[in-house]
Each structure stands twice: as structure tokens, then as C-alpha cells.
Amino acid sequence: xxxxxxERLLLAVAGPVIALVVAVALTSVVLIASGKNPIEPYTxxxxxxxxxxxxxxxxxxxxxxxxxxxxxxxxxxxNLFNIGVDGQYQLxxxxxxxxxxxxxxxxxxxxxxxxxxxxxxxxxWSGIAxxxxxxxxxxxxxxxxxxxxxxxxxIAYFWLPSVxxxxxxxxxxxxxxxxxxxxxxxxxxxxxxxxxxxxxxxLLGIGYWVVLNRTRFGxxxxxxxxxxxxxxxxxxxxxxxVLTAMLLSGGLAGLAGLPILLGDSHxxxxxxxxxxxxxxxxxxxxxxxxxxxxxxxxxxxxxLDKASPELDFHGYDKEIAVIMQGLIVIAVVVSYEAVxxxxxxxxxxxxxxxxxxxxxxxxxxxxxxxxTSKEVAGR
Amino acid sequence: MTAVELAGITKRFPGVVANHDIHLSVRKGTVHxxxxxNGAGKSTLMKILYGMQKPDEGTIAVEGEQVTFHxxxxxxxxxxxxxHQHFMLADNLTVLENVVLGSEKLYGIxxxxxxxxxxxxxxxxxxxxxxxxxxxxxxxxxxxxxxxKVLYRGARIxxxxxxxxxxVPQEVDALFANLRELRAEGLSVIFISHKxxxxxxxxxxxxxxxxxxxxxxxxxxxxxxRQLAELMVGSELPTxxxxxxxxxxxxxLAVEDLRLVAPGGKALLDDISFTxxxxxxxxxxxxxxxxxxxxxxxxxxxxGADSGTITLAEEEITSWGTRRRREQGIGYIPEDRHRHGLxxxxxxxxxxxxxxxxxxxxxxxxxxxxxxxxxxxRRIVEAYDVRTPGIDVTAASLxxxxxxxxxxxxxxxxxxxxxxxxxxxxxxxxxAQAAIWDLIREARREGLAVLLISADLDELIGLSDTLxxxxxxxxxxxxxxxxxxxxxxxxxxxxxASGHLENEELVEQLEEQADAPEDEAR
Numbered sequence: 091x092x093x094x095x096x097e098r099l100l101l102a103v104a105g106p107v108i109a110l111v112v113a114v115a116l117t118s119v120v121l122i123a124s125g126k127n128p129i130e131p132y133t134x135x136x137x138x139x140x141x142x143x144x145x146x147x148x149x150x151x152x153x154x155x156x157x158x159x160x161x162x163x164x165x166x167x168x169n170l171f172n173i174g175v176d177g178q179y180q181l182x183x184x185x186x187x188x189x190x191x192x193x194x195x196x197x198x199x200x201x202x203x204x205x206x207x208x209x210x211x212x213x214x215w216s217g218i219a220x221x222x223x224x225x226x227x228x229x230x231x232x233x234x235x236x237x238x239x240x241x242x243x244x245i246a247y248f249w250l251p252s253v254x255x256x257x258x259x260x261x262x263x264x265x266x267x268x269x270x271x272x273x274x275x276x277x278x279x280x281x282x283x284x285x286x287x288x289x290x291x292x293l294l295g296i297g298y299w300v301v302l303n304r305t306r307f308g309x310x311x312x313x314x315x316x317x318x319x320x321x322x323x324x325x326x327x328x329x330x331x332v333l334t335a336m337l338l339s340g341g342l343a344g345l346a347g348l349p350i351l352l353g354d355s356h357x358x359x360x361x362x363x364x365x366x367x368x369x370x371x372x373x374x375x376x377x378x379x380x381x382x383x384x385x386x387x388x389x390x391x392x393x394l395d396k397a398s399p400e401l402d403f404h405g406y407d408k409e410i411a412v413i414m415q416g417l418i419v420i421a422v423v424v425s426y427e428a429v430x431x432x433x434x435x436x437x438x439x440x441x442x443x444x445x446x447x448x449x450x451x452x453x454x455x456x457x458x459x460x461x462t463s464k465e466v467a468g469r
Numbered sequence: 470m471t472a473v474e475l476a477g478i479t480k481r482f483p484g485v486v487a488n489h490d491i492h493l494s495v496r497k498g499t500v501h502x503x504x505x506x507n508g509a510g511k512s513t514l515m516k517i518l519y520g521m522q523k524p525d526e527g528t529i530a531v532e533g534e535q536v537t538f539h540x541x542x543x544x545x546x547x548x549x550x551x552x553h554q555h556f557m558l559a560d561n562l563t564v565l566e567n568v569v570l571g572s573e574k575l576y577g578i579x580x581x582x583x584x585x586x587x588x589x590x591x592x593x594x595x596x597x598x599x600x601x602x603x604x605x606x607x608x609x610x611x612x613x614x615x616x617x618k619v620l621y622r623g624a625r626i627x628x629x630x631x632x633x634x635x636x637v638p639q640e641v642d643a644l645f646a647n648l649r650e651l652r653a654e655g656l657s658v659i660f661i662s663h664k665x666x667x668x669x670x671x672x673x674x675x676x677x678x679x680x681x682x683x684x685x686x687x688x689x690x691x692x693x694x695r696q697l698a699e700l701m702v703g704s705e706l707p708t709x710x711x712x713x714x715x716x717x718x719x720x721x722l723a724v725e726d727l728r729l730v731a732p733g734g735k736a737l738l739d740d741i742s743f744t745x746x747x748x749x750x751x752x753x754x755x756x757x758x759x760x761x762x763x764x765x766x767x768x769x770x771x772x773g774a775d776s777g778t779i780t781l782a783e784e785e786i787t788s789w790g791t792r793r794r795r796e797q798g799i800g801y802i803p804e805d806r807h808r809h810g811l812x813x814x815x816x817x818x819x820x821x822x823x824x825x826x827x828x829x830x831x832x833x834x835x836x837x838x839x840x841x842x843x844x845x846x847r848r849i850v851e852a853y854d855v856r857t858p859g860i861d862v863t864a865a866s867l868x869x870x871x872x873x874x875x876x877x878x879x880x881x882x883x884x885x886x887x888x889x890x891x892x893x894x895x896x897x898x899x900x901a902q903a904a905i906w907d908l909i910r911e912a913r914r915e916g917l918a919v920l921l922i923s924a925d926l927d928e929l930i931g932l933s934d935t936l937x938x939x940x941x942x943x944x945x946x947x948x949x950x951x952x953x954x955x956x957x958x959x960x961x962x963x964x965x966a967s968g969h970l971e972n973e974e975l976v977e978q979l980e981e982q983a984d985a986p987e988d989e990a991r
Contacts, residue, residue, distance in 0.1 A: 303837075305835055305836055306835055306836070306837060307835065309837055310826060316815060317812055317813070319809050320808065320809055320810060320812055323801065323810070324824035325770075325792025325793075325795050325796075325826075325827075326791075327790060327791075430814075434863065434865055437862060437863060437865075438866040441857065442866075445856055445858065
């Protein structure tokens with residue numbers, strides 16, 4: 091049965107490759123339409139990727155994207171659309187920054203405290219949407235979008251000097267965190283430092299895969315995503331599963347801002363990166379909710395981000411990268427659906443052909459009688 | 470004069486040839502039956518004739534003129550109308566509004582349309598009330614509205630797809646009277662069915678379709694049901710009859726005063742009480758939508774009971790969730806396998822885990838035991854004759870019958886104490902049907918208690934040890950499958966009869982020859 095496995099791999103790769111090719115082609119069309127060279131921007135950006143300082147930036151940025159995308163993906167796996175990752179990670183990062191600035195424990199306690207603060211804040215924020223969905227039937231899409239807006243206001247409130255805020259010049263911050271909560275990075279010499287929590291991102295990816303594919307809970311979650319009705323009939327409590335998945339997604343989301351918070355900025359200020367939750371949606375889509383796929387997608391996104399500023403110096407607009415990101419997301423959605431349908435049909439055809447040829451599991455070839463081997467497939 | 474002539478029609482779908490070299494000739498002013506088993510290709514053929522699908526090969530001629538249909542609108546333009554098995558009516562509109570909907574240009578929406586409807590209704594004896602709300606109509610009346618809709622659009626050739634599937638025997642007779650009216654007026658009817666008795670009584674001509682191709686035609690007067698059936702199946706017929714009783718006096722499942730109320734306060738299930746013993750198959754007859762689905766959901770734990778108790782082997786399980794019930798030995802063959810029984814895009818071995826994720830060999834502690842599940846899937850595939858090239862293919866790529874065998878195998882291999890079997894052979898080919906019947910019979914011999922729900926009255930009567938009739942959420946009648954006829958069961962299903970049903974003639978006969986074995990009396 092190896093050939094069905096190989097085929098699955100082929101299908102898994104075909105979707106993103108088609109999407110990327112289409113997106114590049116369309117971006118080139120945009121470049122031609124604006125009277126620019128359609129090839130040169132790519133060569134410039136590729137060249138950027140060969141510089142070690144840019145590579146460090148890419149990896150650091152990708153770690154944030156990766157965690158945010160995992161958070162989105164866990165929702166996707168059970169048909170929940172957590173648009174609120176953005177609010178969840180910002181609020182969680184701010185809470186961690188506040189705790190880090192006020193508590194001062196030894197590092198072995200301080201770091202876990204900060205991580206847990208972030209996880210619980212994110213889970214709490216997404217849990218509100220989960221509870222609303224389970225008890226009142228409110229769509230999680232609407233609830234999480236609203237919660238994003240509320241999170242922005244909450245953050246603005248916490249920034250008030252009378253609450254947790256510390257003004258540094260014109261910047262709002264939460265004050266510098268105690269050093270016991272800082273996480274040292276990997277020193278790359280002149281190229282800079284890779285965040286220590288990049289390791290956490292990798293571990294989360296492994297954990298995501300193990301939980302989803304190797305545990306009973308993961309099976310229930312995937313079953314709920316594949317068919318809510320079949321999962322319920324199989325014994326999954328749909329409400330509990332919705333709530334659990336929302337909490338997990340939010341908890342993961344809470345960690346998305348920490349690599350930069352604990353590794354570099356050490357405070358939650360106006361400069362803290364925003365919008366990572368939304369980018370995570372596109373990255374999770376491109377990565378097909380698969381931890382390896384998401385890793386590649388996160389690196390691709392980070393590369394587009396970090397290599398594009400150079401374009402400005404060559405007479406191109408760096409927004410080309412943004413156009414490309416948008417086109418990738420659109421192309422991904424279309425190409426995945428097309429590849430999925432094509433793969434399903436192709437497999438049906440092949441199964442039909444194999445059965446007709448008498449390749450039936452457990453039956454010796456040739457012994458299958460004519461009556462049954464020509465059966466008509468019901469869909 | 471031929472109304473419709475199909476010649477050499479071939480239609481291929483991924484993996485299968487749904488229709489192959491089909492020849493069908495319908496004379497004008499006749500009722501022409503198209504018979505074949507579920508999955509033989511009848512519906513595909515009719516979709517081709519109605520313009521919903523294009524044939525890969527072959528020609529269609531309507532009244533001697535060759536045509537090509539790109540959409541149902543083309544077919545309607547040629548005077549072909551289709552009454553679907555599942556009605557397509559808007560419940561909250563009146564009969565008049567439903568008929569006019571989409572064809573406002575024909576006779577307007579006012580008095581002219583009303584006159585046309587009344588005229589059609591009278592001419593063909595359809596008895597339509599233009600101002601009645603469709604939601605107030607029964608199934609048979611709705612079907613007549615569908616027929617009226619088709620006639621209103623000027624159809625001269627009517628396709629009826631399994632029109633009797635939703636009707637009880639008395640309603641079937643009324644429908645046939647309508648069909649004869651249509652025929653008398655010179656219209657042609659193509660009647661799709663797999664019920665031989667009906668076909669023989671109403672059709673002027675019969676075309677038999679088997680495994681996607683037409684295998685012969687028959688004239689009812691010269692054909693016996695047995696001959697027709699063998700033409701249809703291509704081999705000896707299996708029968709669902711069970712040989713000897715295995716019923717014991719040890720109760721497995723006891724339901725007492727079960728009541729389930731819809732959000733509006735309407736009782737979906739009321740005062741339901743029954744007991745199923747070890748080795749007993751309890752058959753539940755009823756027209757669909759009379760509470761069967763709710764009863765299944767209450768038993769499997771998808772819906773909580775509003776009052777009453779459910780007891781499994783002397784343990785009250787009313788408050789248990791679905792998972793616990795399944796772990797404790799309730800097997801479930803769902804009525805809609807695509808919605809409730811399978812993950813269509815997941816491989817077979819994951820489908821083997823579905824519903825039994827906490828049980829061996831699928832899990833060790835909180836971890837999945839993928840190897841164990843895969844090995845066991847291979848065992849199921851072999852033991853239950855699931856025709857597949859391997860266990861990594863998706864469930865969607867199997868035929869309906871093989872999907873069903875996988876589900877039955879999955880449930881049976883866990884040795885349930887009580888099995889809910891809802892339409893276990895629906896949409897399944899004859900080979901698989903016989904195999905599934907055998908499996909149920911075998912498990913029953915080993916002490917399994919079964920609740921069998923089926924629309925196929927022969928299957929119900931043949932497999933059950935006890936019969937109950939559900940009507941409007943209540944168990945209204947019981948019967949002994951050894952003596953009951955489908956017609957009597959049918960009248961109880963409409964609520965016309967209640968209490969203990971007995972066929973008096975048959976009982977007398979039985980008493981006379983008391984030594985005759987019971988189930989041969991049928």
C-alpha cells in the first residue's frame with residue numbers, strides 16, 4: 091500500500107507548490123503592469139536571504155509566526171476559526187511583561203511563571219469566545235473579532251501610568267522586566283542573536299503533531315473537525331471539545347509574543363509587533379495545518395518580510411512582498427480545494443481499477459467472482 | 470409511437486461505469502417501470518434523461534426527435550418532468566404558491582394559475598387544495614403536489630423516482646390510481662422502483678437494469694415476481710427470514726416511559742417502553758419521521774431523555790454520555806452512514822477507530838495504538854469481505870455496500886451486547902445485504918440484542934423476533950412477525966390500526982396445522 095502513501099505525499103506538496111507558482115506569476119503580472127522588471131525583485135530578495143544577519147532576523151520572526159500559526163491551526167483542525175489569536179497573544183504578552191516587571195523570582199521559577207501567565211491569559215481570552223459558543227451558540231468568528239478590539243482597549247488601559255504603564259519618552263511601555271525573566275539567545279556573532287524561545291517554538295510543533303496524531307484526544311479533535319455529526323455519534327462531547335480546542339488554541343496563541351518579549355524587548359511597548367495573529371491565519375493555511383508545512387510557511391513569510399525592505403533601495407516598492415503574501419493566501423485556498431477534490435476522485439478511480447483487476451485485500455487474485463468485483467460505487 | 474428512446478447510453482464516473490450501453494424505449498401513453506437494485510444505476514440514468522448529467526456515449530430521442538440536454542430546463546422544455554424521491558417543496562407556502570414558484574411566466578400568479586391548477590387537479594384526480602399550506606399536508610399529498618408541479622410545467626413524460634419509498638401500502642394504491650389516470654390521458658410515466666410487487670401491478674412494460682446496464686424487458690402479465698427478481702439480481706434471491714428463535718428471558722435493554730420533547734413543547738417520543746432480551750431482534754416499523762431518529766439518538770446518548778429510564782443489563786444508563794454507552798457494549802449502525810458512521814476523507818483504519826477510540830486494540834492508555842488498529846482493520850476487511858485494495862484508502866473511495874460492511878464489522882468485532890441497527894442494508898447491493906443479514910443472525914444466536922429499524926418491511930418481518938410500530942412518537946401496535954403481512958403492518962404505520970395486530974386467516978390456518986413450522990407460514 092506504499093503507493094497510496096506516496097500519492098498522499100505528492101498531493102500534500104502539490105497544493106502549496108501550485109499556489110506559490112501562481113502567486114509568483116501573478117505578482118510578476120502586477121510588476122509588468124506597473125512597468126517594472128518582473129524578475130529582478132526576486133533576485134534581490136533571494137540575495138538578501140544569503141546574508142547571515144538577515145537569516146537571523148528571518149528565524150526570529152518566523153518563531154513568532156510559527157507559534158501563532160499553530161494556534162490557528164489547532165482551531166482549523168476541528169473547524170473552529172480562531173481569528174482572535176491577534177488579541178490573545180498581545181494581551182498575553184502584555185500580562186507576561188507586567189508580571190515580569192513586578193515579580194522577581196529566581197530564573198527557574200520566573201520563566202515558567204511568565205510562560206504560564208501568557209498561556210493562561212491567552213486561554214482565558216479565547217475561552218470567553220468558547221464559553222459563548224458552547225452556552226449561547228455565538229459564532230466564534232464574531233466573538234473573537236470582538237475580543238480583539240476589546241483586547242486593544244484593555245492594553246491601552248493597562249498602559250496608563252496609573253495602572254501598569256511606564257512612559258519612556260513618547261513610548262508607552264510596561265516598564266523593564268526583571269532580568270531573571272530574560273531568556274538568553276544563541277549568539278551568532280556579528281549576525282546577531284537567535285531568540286532562545288525558538289527552541290520552544292520547535293517543541294510546540296512536535297507536541298502539536300504528537301497530540302493530534304498519536305493520542306486519543308487528538309483523534310477525537312480531528313474527528314470533530316472532519317465530521318461533527320460522526321464525532322458526536324462516536325462519543326465525542328461536541329461542546330466540551332469546542333471549549334477544549336478554544337482553550338488550547340488561545341493558550342498556544344498566548345505564547346506567540348514571548349520569543350521577542352523574553353528574548354529581546356523585555357517590555358511591552360508601542361513597538362511590540364502587532365498583527366502576527368492575522369498573519370498566522372495565512373501561514374496555517376499555507377502550511378496545511380501540518381507542523382512541518384507551517385514551519386516552511388512561517389520561514390517563507392518571514393523571508394518576504396525581512397528581505398523586502400531592501401527593494402526600496404532598488405527602486406521597487408517593498409509592498410510587493412505584501413501583495414505576494416495576499417496572492418499566496420488566495421491561491422492556496424483555491425489550489426488546496428482543487429487538489430483535494432482531484433486527489434479524492436483519482437483515488438476513487440484507482441480503487442475502482444484495482445478492484446476490477448482483482449487486487450482485493452485478503453483475497454487471492456482471480457478468486458473474486460464476477461458478481462462482486464464489478465460493483466457500482468455509491469458516494 | 471415512442472415517447473422516449475434511449476440508445477447505447479454510457480456514463481462513467483471516477484472508478485466506476487455507472488451506466489453502460491443502456492437501451493430503453495418508452496411507448497406513449499404507458500407506465501414504464503425501470504427496476505433494479507439500489508445502486509444498479511437507475512438514478513444516474515434518470516438524471517441523464519432529465520438533463521442533470523450528460524451521457525458520455527449514446528443518444529436520447531424524445532417523440533422521435535433526437536435531443537441533447539444541457540440542463541433540466543432543456544428537458545422540461547421537451548415535456549419531461551421529474552418527481553424526485555425527496556420532495557422539493559417550501560413548507561411555509563401554499564400548494565398554489567409551490568406549484569407556481571419558478572414558473573410565474575406560464576399562467577401568472579393569480580386567478581389564471583389557480584384555474585389551471587384546479588383544472589389539472591380535476592382532470593387527473595389529484596385532489597389538490599390550492600390554498601392549503603404544504604406543511605399541513607401528509608406525505609402522499611405532498612407527492613401529489615410534486616406531480617402537479619410537473620404537470621403544470623407542461624410535462625408529457627413523467628419520471629417518478631422511487632415514489633413509493635415514502636408511502637404506506639394504502640397510499641401506494643392511491644398513487645397508482647393517479648398514474649392510471651395520467652396514462653389514460655395519453656401521458657407517459659417512467660416509474661423507478663425496486664419493489665417488484667408494485668411494479669408488476671402498475672406497469673405496462675418493465676425494463677430491468679442490473680449493474681449499470683439494461684439486462685432485459687418484461688411484460689407484467691407474462692412474468693412472475695420471482696422471474697423478475699432473478700432477472701434483477703442475476704442469481705438466486707437471498708431471504709431475510711430467520712430460522713429458529715433464539716430469544717431468551719434475560720433482558721439486555723429496557724426502556725421505560727421514555728419521553729423526549731422538542732424545544733416547542735411537542736413530544737417527539739412519548740411513553741415509549743420496551744424490553745429487548747438476549748438473542749432477540751426487535752423490529753421497529755414506521756414511516757420515516759415518526760420518532761425513529763429521536764429514539765436512536767436517545768438510546769445512543771446524543772439526546773438526553775426528558776423523562777423515563779434506559780437500562781442496559783440491569784444498569785441504568787439514562788444519564789450516561791455516548792462514549793460510555795458505546796464502551797459498555799452498545800453497537801451502532803447509523804441510519805446515515807456518511808453523516809454518523811464514517812470520516813469520508815480519512816483512511817479505513819482511522820474509520821475503524823471511530824466510535825471505539827478508547828477501546829482495545831485502538832488505544833493504550835491515552836495513546837492511540839495505530840499498529841493495533843491497522844492490524845485489526847485488516848482483519849475486519851478480510852472477515853467481513855470489505856472489498857478494498859488496502860486499508861490506507863479513504864472511506865469515500867469505497868462503494869456504499871463496502872462502507873456499510875466496514876461499519877458492521879467495526880461494530881460487531883467489539884462484541885456488543887446491544888446493537889442499534891438503523892436501515893442496516895439501505896443502499897447496499899444484494900450480496901452485501903445477504904452478508905449483513907447473516908451477521909445479524911449469527912450475533913443474535915450468540916446472545917446479541919438488536920433494535921432493528923428499517924423501511925424495508927420484508928427485512929423487518931424476516932429478521933425480527935418481535936415487531937413494534939412507531940407512529941407519531943408513540944409505540945402504537947405490536948405484532949408477531951410470523952403471522953403479520955406487510956399490508957397489515959402498513960396500515961398500523963399510518964395510525965389506522967393499533968394494539969396487537971393479527972392476521973386472522975393466517976392464525977386460523979396455523980392453528981389447523983399446528984405442526985407446521987412458524988416462519989414458513991409467511
